[in-house]
Amino acid sequence: MPIIHDCAAGIADVQIRNRGTIGGSVAEADPSGDWATVLLTQNAEVHCLGPKGERTVPFSKFITDAYTTLLGHDELVREIVVKLPPKNSGGAYLGFKRTAPVYPTASVAVQLSMDGDVCKDAAIAMGCVGLTAIKATEAESALRGQKISDKLIVTAAEAARAASDPQSDMRGSAQYKRALVGALVKRALEIAMRRARGERVEVSHIYA
Incomplete structure (x- = not known):
């Protein structure tokens, strides 16, 4: 998916690209972050994991305000699922x-x-x-x-x-x-x- 590469290849510097994660970026919910803009166009899902188990949140609903998400205080972002777009x-x-x-x-x-x-x-x-x-x-x-x-x-x-x-x-x-x-x-x-x-x-x- 070229759009993912478009975003990833230009974020910050090599050190940050090698250490940072997409999940960490969206969990922070910085209004100036790159990844939220991309994922909002991809029908992505966020899998949240905590003591009560795992739940799935549509990315369109995950970030509710600046630096604010639906992630519980005892939850982590386990993975983000992006579906492949159709042909053409x-x-x-x-x-x-x-x-x-x-x-x-x-x-x-x-x-x-x-x-x-x-x-x-x-x-x-x-x-x-x-x-x-x-x-x-x-x-x-x-x-x-x-x-x-x-x-x-x-x-x-x-x-x-x-x-x-x-x-x-x-x-x-x-x-x-x-x-x-x-x-x-x-x-x-x-x-x-x-x-x-x-x-x-x-x-x-x-x-x-």
């Missing part, structure tokens, strides 16, 4: 960063399922522009069942931008982040479409 699918993750070791200013994950030029299904998530990763539901609805065109991609990107709720901080103003996330959605949609057609497209995090 493509995804992409883009994170815009000032330098490699830092969190993104904004990030976007896109997963498309295509039937020729028609979008059968779409999942779009945005990171670092809210207290949790945000699904761009109106942008997804604009794409489903439609023939993808440059105009439609711009429409979806604008809908995603409007759904973002960023805060100004040291990484940029709220206005800047809204503009940035719209541009990232547009680029990620274009890459996901190409991958759905079978093209091999190399992607890495974007640095200022």
